[in-house]
Amino acid sequence: MNNPYVEKEVDGDKSSDVVWHQASVSHGDHVKLNGHKAAVLWFTGLSGSGKSTVANAVDLMLHQRQAKTYVLDGDNVRHGLNGDLGFSDIDRVENIRRIGEVAKLFVDAGLLVSSAFISPFIADRNMVREQLAAGQFIEVFIDTPIEICESRDPKGLYKKARAGEIKNFTGIDSVYQLPVKPEVHIKTAGKSIEACAQQVVNYLQEQGYLLPCSG
Ligand SMILES: Nc1ncnc2c1ncn2[C@@H]1O[C@H](COP(=O)(O)OS(=O)(=O)O)[C@@H](OP(=O)(O)O)[C@H]1O
Numbered sequence: 001m002n003n004p005y006v007e008k009e010v011d012g013d014k015s016s017d018v019v020w021h022q023a024s025v026s027h028g029d030h031v032k033l034n035g036h037k038a039a040v041l042w043f044t045g046l047s048g049s050g051k052s053t054v055a056n057a058v059d060l061m062l063h064q065r066q067a068k069t070y071v072l073d074g075d076n077v078r079h080g081l082n083g084d085l086g087f088s089d090i091d092r093v094e095n096i097r098r099i100g101e102v103a104k105l106f107v108d109a110g111l112l113v114s115s116a117f118i119s120p121f122i123a124d125r126n127m128v129r130e131q132l133a134a135g136q137f138i139e140v141f142i143d144t145p146i147e148i149c150e151s152r153d154p155k156g157l158y159k160k161a162r163a164g165e166i167k168n169f170t171g172i173d174s175v176y177q178l179p180v181k182p183e184v185h186i187k188t189a190g191k192s193i194e195a196c197a198q199q200v201v202n203y204l205q206e207q208g209y210l211l212p213c214s215g
């Protein structure tokens, strides 16, 4: 018997019969209610560079200003949504693809999202950028030399990677492609966590993200 879905699955076109449903409350309505623009602050950098720490410090500063925010964190998402993914190149690509989709939903809901993933590949970071409207993707490069990351080694992962107990570890035997033109470039060496976070909040302030806007 001819099953019409088989051919579609082979083509990789599984959602051609799914129609987009227009929401009653629009993105503009969310933005208007929240009183600030929505965007994803895409923190990228090596393991131990300070992504989670700075992202959470930024989130707290924004929350204290009554902004609607949320943090998407690598370790946490990998326990749930992306629990089936490892650290091969192909799994990292899928990891970032899914996070990008989630971030897009949160941005649509009018939030300032701070995402903290190594996201080592330029193409994947750009893929997320291209899925969002202009100004909704803010790349924040947490630029910490690998020597500092390795000296911190809060989870003992660099030690394991050097000993060959972990394969494909970013910066050791897996690539990290440096951001080309990040909106915010934080050279963390010698800077406090607060100073790093303030640099991000200053960017948002200067670019008008935190001003009341009509949507
Ligand atoms: N092989 C390997 N390489 C890099 N990181 C590893 C690896 N294995 C486990 N971990 C831990 O996983 C965290 C990184 O997950 P991400 O989802 O951010 O990685 S990626 O964006 O898909 O590259 C990372 O968290 P952070 O240290 O917070 O970056 C590590 O704790």
Ligand SMILES: Nc1ncnc2c1ncn2[C@@H]1O[C@H](COP(=O)(O)OP(=O)(O)O)[C@@H](O)[C@H]1O
Pocket (backbone or CB within 6 Å): 045, 046, 047, 048, 049, 050, 051, 052, 053, 054, 116, 152, 154, 188, 191, 192, 193, 196
């Ligand atoms: N600007 C900073 N100055 C000093 N220590 C920092 C700074 N940012 C982060 N740290 C410390 O570095 C360690 C790793 O930070 P973390 O946020 O977990 O990195 P990542 O999420 O990139 O793996 C933590 O112990 C954190 O307290």
